[in-house]
Amino acid sequence: MQTSDLISRLAHEGAPKPAPKASAVVLRLLLLATLYFILLVVIHGLRDDIGQKLQQSLFLSEVLLMLSIVLLSALAAGWLSLPDINQKPWIRFVPLAPLGLFVGLLIYGMWNFSTLTLSECLQLSRFDCVVRIILYGLLPGGGMFYVTAKAAPTRCCWAGSMIGLCVAGLGYILLRLVDPSDDPMQLVVWHFLPVMFMMVVGMVLGRRLLGRWQG
Amino acid sequence: MTSSPTDQQLAEAMRKAQAGDGKAYHQLLTDITPLIRGFIYKRLGDHNELEDRLQDVLLAIHRAGHTFNSDRSFLNWMFAIADYKVKDHLRSHYRRKAAGTQVGLEAVAELSAPQLRLALDDRQTLERLLETLSPRERTIVQMMKIEGHSARDVGNSLGMSEGAVKVVVHRAMKTLASQARQEDSHANQ
Secondary structure: OOHHHHHHHHHHHOOOOOOOOHHHHHHHHHHHHHHHHHHHHHHHOOOOOHHHHOOOHHHHHHHHHHHHHHHHHHHHHHHHOOOOHHHOHHHHHOOHHHHHHHHHHHHHHHHHHOOOOHHHHHHOOOHHHHHHHHHHHHHHHHHHHHHHHHOOOOOHHHHHHHHHHHHHHHHHHHHHHHOOOOOHHHHHHHHHHHHHHHHHHHHHHHHHHOOOOOO | OOOOOOHHHHHHHHHHHHOOOHHHHHHHHHHHHHHHHHHHHHHHOOOOOHHHHHHHHHHHHHHOHHHOOOOOOHHHHHHHHHHHHHHHHHHHHHHHHHHOOOOOOOOHHHHHOOOOOOOOOHHHHHHHHHHOOOHHHHHHHHHHHHOOOOHHHHHHHHOOOHHHHHHHHHHHHHHHHHHHHHHHHHHHO
């Protein structure tokens, strides 16, 4: 087919109408995720000592840091759904700053407050935490992947990994609010590593699913 | 000699196109074609697939048109898409090369040329040649060239535009022609 013919056909089909801005879409998704999150909290019930825990600076810092990771990774995923992310290339690195602080906080907790060794922690076999983080993230993750695939991402691995980080982070916060496990070693092995795993899964899925540009 | 349209002019044309102005969209696509062709030429050289890659990029720009916001630079958006499609093509190219299915691209009409002599049964050869295509290309070639459906019908059933179907079948036929020629040269040795 001649290029001029293709141009005529595309012009005949007409240019697609502009989609809502990335920030508006991200806000909408976060609102939906918050409602879903609240529903899960209601279903599970908050941990008995939640009032006491929220007064502990370390617990509060941990939850707020993870919340900032969730918000920033959602923002990054929104921008990464656009083809011209190179206009703000730094945005995809923004969630990594609080993530680094979070890792530091966990390591600090492990060195100073952990009562379990690594082998003892592994023997706990808290696979239920891993499964819950993955399952909690399926619905919002699926929604975010769907919305991102309708856009035109050019950094598909980054977009997928940000989606994985966002939804797994929500799962982490939920577990901290409903599950009484507090030992830092346990948090690292059975809560945080699954979050990293979901980030990698998101990267792999992003590479496979986000590059097709269905429009 | 007319000067190249500015970024702002292109953004304004795209804004009009998104508002439903078909003529503005046609002019916009015409204006950006030489820019994209030059961009692809710098990356792939004087390539016999240049027009195919150009059409891939124009299709991608059409499909991703809803992501353009007139607050941002049109040229940056356009070249980001072009860059992505060129890299995507190169990834596929090297993947095919590594898998040993690299083919050159020649004229389409030779596929049905009567002077083409094949050592094997035609149906077997045809099936073998079709296996070298991607699943999407194979489906479209079977529907259009063997079953006789129109490009519009194929596009409707596969959720693609008529233009996109024609681009895919054009490329697939080139691949088949080249494969058939290779088989012919092996048969004559």
